[in-house]
Amino acid sequence: MKKVILLVSSILCLVMLGSCGSEISKIGGENEDMKIGTAKRTKRERGKEDKYLVAYFSCTNNTKTVANRLAETLSADIHEIQPEENYTATDLEYNDPKSRSSIEQNDPNSRPKLSSQLNDVSQYNVIFLAYPIWWGSAPKVIYTFLESYDFTGKTIVPLCTSGGSGIGSSGEELESITNDQTNWLSGKRFDKNVSTKELKTWFSKLNIPKKTSQVTDISNFNLEHGKNGNASSITLNSGYKMPVAGIGTYSLENEECEDAILSALESGVRLIDTAYMYRNEEAVGNAIRKSGIPREEIFVITKIYPSQFDKANQAIDEAMGKLNIGYVDLMLLHHPGEGDVKAYKAMEKAVKDKKIRSIGLSNWYVEELEEFLPQVETTPALVQNEIHPYYQEKERSPVKCCCSMIFFIFIPHFIFYNKLF
Ligand SMILES: Cc1cc2nc3c(=O)[nH]c(=O)nc-3n(C[C@H](O)[C@H](O)[C@H](O)COP(=O)(O)O)c2cc1C
Structure with missing residues (x-):
């Protein structure tokens, strides 16, 4: 029986604005800059790596x-x-x-x-x-x-x-x-x-996305372009587009996972979020291939787990092998942990090798980001954190990173149906 379990994870995108400062600010609730549509626009400067x-x-x-x-x-x-x-x-x-x-x-x-x-x-x-x-x-x-x-x-x-x-x-x-x-x-x-x-x-006046971390304008985030169940998309700092809503696959395994993904794809969902830890990358890959939907239309996120950080190259190849869909759209480090910088560098290399298109972080909060970002070259395309009415983490979640005008996307994740409705 086809069943889309739990709730499709909705993704809220926030674009980081700001001049060069050093502080990563926290969700404050009343911060006007947080609101989409009211974010202050800063003068766009051409990024160093833009060509x-x-x-x-x-x-x-x-x-x-x-x-x-x-x-x-x-x-x-x-x-x-x-x-x-x-x-x-x-x-x-x-x-x-x-x-x-x-x-x-x-x-x-x-x-x-x-x-x-x-x-x-x-x-x-x-x-x-x-x-x-x-x-x-x-x-x-x-x-x-x-x-x-x-x-x-x-x-x-x-x-x-x-x-x-x-x-x-x-x-x-x-x-x-x-x-x-x-x-x-x-x-x-x-x-x-x-x-x-x-x-x-x-x-x-052109809204040209930056190659690196210099995205300072949220005007290419436009929900009006979503239609008939298809989510609109946002352009990541890597230049690739990502749908703003999709399905999370935590706790889905084997046939149940395949059915859920196939059903979601049939319904127009085009973003799938999986992870090594969910033990369902193979099922996700099977569903994508079975769906007959062109690969380019689907955006797949997977994550490598801290236990894999010391052998990150191997972990990346393992994910690629299990998914078997040619390339990974976005790979994240699942949690901060020992060896995370080295693992991130392995992902940077995998981008160069065209295995992965964009890279980012998951469950990284203000303190961890402050420590992590100066150690890496590529600004994360996305930070995925759990945020929803039952888990607000107001004090710890970054919504604004001034140090290098970082572009973050927050995902209210795992909003369980029985809690909210
Ligand atoms: C085959 C052809 C069709 C054209 N059609 C149009 C047209 O539909 N509308 C228009 O305003 N100009 C039209 N033009 C004029 C050209 O667009 C214009 O002269 C243009 O600046 C030529 O550019 P170029 O010097 O770089 O070749 C046409 C020219 C050619 C040769």
Whole structure:
């Protein structure tokens, strides 16, 4: 019998704001900064590790001019998207339905080949994609470009030049061919004579997530985007998106666990929280594979336990093997314990090895964080703590970490049905 046990753990996300101070503050209850929507916005500064690329396609140099100015303004790298066969004036004849551009744009499967090659897209976390508008859309060569590389975890910002039309739905059309884990921002049309000042103003208003710990803005946390039982998502400091609600699997094992996860997935749940300690990683993995839902759509959290910290590399591989789903979306250290810093470093390496996408902590409170954070390089993408009306931990739970503008997410966890309803 299919049964979703207990209650789906709801996840409350709080974004850390603040200037450089040293104190990690505690939940105070009355703190206005805690409330989503009233959090103070600080001026976003570009993170040290952020690397931007301006990629552009241009036939008559309008887009090229804008792209060059933008790259210069942002100190970004620049890449020209060049088709194998250049477009002649005849090819660009938009009044001729038989011109090359007309034929390509009318063919949904057209993908003109590229002659230019982008070196190591993985080094960039933000890509500004510039193109001319052709009949309200992006030229098909931009589609070829997007399908040629893996933009998972990247932010893409479209921009265009045109004879007068706006950017319209060209950005959304392009977004539809990339995977769910690519973060698209709304684009803008620019005149070829756009000034540096105008570009700077536009850039300063973009909600670009930081690669490291510099997320200072909660505006990409938007519950309005959740629909039909599907949770909306938030972008972690790693650049990956995470649904804001999901199912916790503590105490579920074997077939019961598989059934619960399958049932949850059928109902639209896309975040699953498991752990070595729950003894159900295998069952979770089985359910995910059985569900037939594309892997990219599902976000899996697992945790390694203090008893595993001294052999963390092995523990990571063990979790990967049991889950057997290719990669782990988010791995946490389950509790503070001896060897936790070393275990965290092993997770950092696993991120580099592309086994894990994001890393974080669980059951780390103010004091533990104050000690732990200075010892590690990667700011945790998330801290998962038990918080709900029956377990408030007001004195110990961090909601604001000023030391490096850390981005935390709190999960009211294990809210038992019989206690609350
Ligand atoms: C095939 C084709 C179709 C075009 N369609 C539009 C259009 O729908 N709306 C518009 O405002 N401009 C349109 N234009 C004008 C271009 O968008 C504009 O000239 C652009 O700045 C050219 O950029 P480039 O110099 O980088 O190639 C079109 C141009 C071509 C060649």
